[in-house]
Amino acid sequence: MALLSVLRGKRKEISKEDYYTASQMQLIWSRFKAKRSAMIAASILGFIVVCGIFSSFLSPYAPDASGRNADYVNGAPQIPQFCDANGCSLTPFIHKVERFRSVKTNFRWVTRETEERNYVTFFPKGWDYNFLGMKFERHLFGVEEGYLHLFGTDGGGKDIFSRTLHAIGVSLAVGTLGVLISFILALIIGSTAGFFGGFVDTVLQALMDTVKTVPTIPLFMALAAFIPQEWSAEMRFFFISMLLGTLGWGTLARRIRTHVLAERTAEYVTAARLCGASSAHVIRKHLLPSFTSYIIVDLVISFPYMVLSETALSFIGLGLKDPVNSLGVMLQNVTKVDVLLNYQWYFIPVPIFIAIVLAFVFVGDGLRDAADPYSERK
Amino acid sequence: MSAFLKFFTTRLGAAISTMLLVSFVVFSLMELVPGNCAERYLAYKDTQGVSVTDEDIRAEEVRMGLDKPYVVRWATWISDITFRGYWGESCLWRVDVLQLVGDKMAISMGLSLAALLLTYAISVPIGILSASLRDSWFDSSLRIFSYLGLALPNFLLALVVMLFSTIYFGETLTGLFSDEFRDAPWTMAKFTDMMSRAWLPIFILAWSATAIQMQTVRALVSDEKDKLYVTAARARGISGSYLLWHYPARHSLGPVINSIGYDLNRIFNDLPIVAAVLVLTDAGALLLDALAKSNDQQLAGAIILMMTAGIVGLNFITDILLAIVDPRIRKGFF
Numbered sequence: 001m002a003l004l005s006v007l008r009g010k011r012k013e014i015s016k017e018d019y020y021t022a023s024q025m026q027l028i029w030s031r032f033k034a035k036r037s038a039m040i041a042a043s044i045l046g047f048i049v050v051c052g053i054f055s056s057f058l059s060p061y062a063p064d065a066s067g068r069n070a071d072y073v074n075g076a077p078q079i080p081q082f083c084d085a086n087g088c089s090l091t092p093f094i095h096k097v098e099r100f101r102s103v104k105t106n107f108r109w110v111t112r113e114t115e116e117r118n119y120v121t122f123f124p125k126g127w128d129y130n131f132l133g134m135k136f137e138r139h140l141f142g143v144e145e146g147y148l149h150l151f152g153t154d155g156g157g158k159d160i161f162s163r164t165l166h167a168i169g170v171s172l173a174v175g176t177l178g179v180l181i182s183f184i185l186a187l188i189i190g191s192t193a194g195f196f197g198g199f200v201d202t203v204l205q206a207l208m209d210t211v212k213t214v215p216t217i218p219l220f221m222a223l224a225a226f227i228p229q230e231w232s233a234e235m236r237f238f239f240i241s242m243l244l245g246t247l248g249w250g251t252l253a254r255r256i257r258t259h260v261l262a263e264r265t266a267e268y269v270t271a272a273r274l275c276g277a278s279s280a281h282v283i284r285k286h287l288l289p290s291f292t293s294y295i296i297v298d299l300v301i302s303f304p305y306m307v308l309s310e311t312a313l314s315f316i317g318l319g320l321k322d323p324v325n326s327l328g329v330m331l332q333n334v335t336k337v338d339v340l341l342n343y344q345w346y347f348i349p350v351p352i353f354i355a356i357v358l359a360f361v362f363v364g365d366g367l368r369d370a371a372d373p374y375s376e377r378k
Numbered sequence: 379m380s381a382f383l384k385f386f387t388t389r390l391g392a393a394i395s396t397m398l399l400v401s402f403v404v405f406s407l408m409e410l411v412p413g414n415c416a417e418r419y420l421a422y423k424d425t426q427g428v429s430v431t432d433e434d435i436r437a438e439e440v441r442m443g444l445d446k447p448y449v450v451r452w453a454t455w456i457s458d459i460t461f462r463g464y465w466g467e468s469c470l471w472r473v474d475v476l477q478l479v480g481d482k483m484a485i486s487m488g489l490s491l492a493a494l495l496l497t498y499a500i501s502v503p504i505g506i507l508s509a510s511l512r513d514s515w516f517d518s519s520l521r522i523f524s525y526l527g528l529a530l531p532n533f534l535l536a537l538v539v540m541l542f543s544t545i546y547f548g549e550t551l552t553g554l555f556s557d558e559f560r561d562a563p564w565t566m567a568k569f570t571d572m573m574s575r576a577w578l579p580i581f582i583l584a585w586s587a588t589a590i591q592m593q594t595v596r597a598l599v600s601d602e603k604d605k606l607y608v609t610a611a612r613a614r615g616i617s618g619s620y621l622l623w624h625y626p627a628r629h630s631l632g633p634v635i636n637s638i639g640y641d642l643n644r645i646f647n648d649l650p651i652v653a654a655v656l657v658l659t660d661a662g663a664l665l666l667d668a669l670a671k672s673n674d675q676q677l678a679g680a681i682i683l684m685m686t687a688g689i690v691g692l693n694f695i696t697d698i699l700l701a702i703v704d705p706r707i708r709k710g711f712f
Contacts, residue, residue: 217651218682219682221670222679318670347538
């Protein structure tokens, strides 16, 4: 068996007994570990999640208007360097910038680099942020004086690096919340439809089919358009996550329904019933645990769809709004020719988000293969 | 034949009832918009210097039939659409919705169907080829492409294409018409002008659907490839591309045809956002406008219903097509 040899490769003395007594989760994990692409994707994903959680610590400036650098609007990325014309140093540095105007610039203010060095510092004090209910002010890095913008700044002078980190956090939060809501709905609707069958099943199926035929994004748009303008950014955030969750349960609910439908006549269910167990008890204690792994896999797979839907909604201005950062919000203004021609660093978050979605897809694929007992060939 | 007729009528009935249910959902959605059409229109007039009283609003509500109960209004709406082809009046513009949507819906449908055609023209042959060359470099590079199709949604692709075309060609490649044709009536010249610009939106709309469909075709053919009937055919001396195209490929066609409607759904999904990025003047952009800017529920509802009708209609056609292609379905085995 492929799996046995994998296990054996890890530890020499592993008996057949270990294989047959291993729990479902142990089996999935050992199969998952054997897949290199999935493991790489999982570590990238782990790194990104950590970035999202500690975004405030990692970002040198506040991602909203309070962290703006008015002297460096639409500024290019500043890459810390070790050497310049005056020699090298051990600590990385950037050059200071100054506002300047003269005959040469037609008397318009321009920002230009000076020869002066601005050294990067680590763990400096910066803007206050809350983490787990405590107040902190230390950040991973900064510069001695003024600002350091790794990814440049946007039209308001806000640091794109800090905004990107916060956007990752927000996207992950929206996805998690949306997935959780759709999971609960799918669980209730799917297991009800499957367990009771008959009329209930027919009605619920028709409902699922109808929701599936309407194109989702226009539906999202229609629902998101009802958000009153005066709602705060946080309220919008919760409402959008709720929307994504409420419309996203279809596929999982159908899966659960099919499974419950197939299992409800199984002997262990009949046995439980004869012992006097209630329907809810049978569903909760006997049917659902029999396919937890499938549910987890489905949730991971549906996660990137949630993130992408949120991005699309925010991009067209119907999703999250400014003080909250998300990829869609950050991309709102990039279709202007001015931006396309002169400020290409606005696009830096795009590859990062593609990496996140790809990581999710690979991990989901790996999990699906690992959870499928038939994927082990020979 | 009678089995086929029965199949036809049940499918037709299912399509119609789905449409009814969808129309109800869309109608309820539009009812949820705060404030009704009469209030919005008169509020607009208010800003123009005409003073409006509560009685005016009530009178306007009566004129528009907004005082009638919910279900009655839904029934009027849907029966007007089906029997008179009247889609109601736009809340903001006060003209027939059809007049506003007009050829924009035709453009949208044209773009989407062209994208759909492109999707299948690319994904079916390449998917089959990829399955027959399983685990080769061709197959694995295709896999990466498919993953990208998932991770890079259409509107992001459109943005990236715009970025590169602006940098390298100094042209954003947006819009559907050149300036001189924008408001001109339809002529052959306008059509050719549109076609010379439409290839990009068509390609972008087809992007994700192609990537996903390719994987589906590959998986379907891979599954069929090792089945006994293929081995049996091989034992009779059939080989090469004839074997591939006439046995496993033909067999996996059924589910592929079945998914056409679903792919149209996917394409419609992206339409408003791609339209926003590429400045297309089609129904997608109009829908976005109606929802994000003018809160025009009547117009938005009509467009969503038209799109869904397109999907349900296509689903029905593919069901019938499937029955014609596959005798097992025609004879009522399923």
